[in-house]
Amino acid sequence: MSGPSHSLRSPLGRARGLGSAKEGLHHWWMQRLTSLALIPLAMWFVVSLIGLRQSDWEQYTLWISNPINATVMILFLGVTFHHAQSGMQVVLEDYVSSHGTRIASIVAVKFICYALAALSIVSVLIVAFGV
């Protein structure tokens, strides 16, 4: 109908870059932000796992009671689960062709990811606080 030079979008709308979904590049940006954060966090996680490989419950409890370890672990968990649900959303959007199944699977994956995030973070806090 209208050529590329006759956009109905206002200059302000274009500057905000939010598009018809009113989200703009928030999802894309969060994926990149969480990726960046996960570079050091994932390396820390691997090093920690190597350090904990022979640990029993007492040694793990002592380790996670350290405020720095508990803090970084909780950051790692929060960012990991956010990254996982946003990555899985893109995969499901690309490969599940039926609209209903696609929406249902995305919602299910998000709910499961946030449930696992809550459970794992609460578990860290319980042990760290020695409850």
Add this chain to the structure above:
Amino acid sequence: MTHAAKSPARPLSPHLQVYRLPLAAWLSISHRAAGIGLTLGTLLLTWWLAAAAYGPDAYALFSDFISSALGLLILFGFSVALFFHLCNGIRHLLWDAGKNFSIETTKRTNIYVIAGTVVLTAIAWLIAYL
């Protein structure tokens, strides 16, 4: 002009069944596969942390599983997926920043990603078991 009289029989479009995927395409689909695998792996991560919250017995149960042959195999797969997703993810971030797009550079970074995955996996397991 010595134009070839007849061209070899080629598919009209690159279809997955007849098109030989370039290495970069294999790494691209592997990035998603690794991401799905790592997401599944968070179940194991949550089991570990929750077991610790439930107490020594639950923690010992998890320890027994993860140090079994099956547990170690899963852990090894998890480490390969993690290091690959990490290395290839860094390449994706550089692509997002508008760098390294040429075919020659991509062929080189393909090798960096694979080498990085192998080296990091080897280092992690050597430190853990030497």
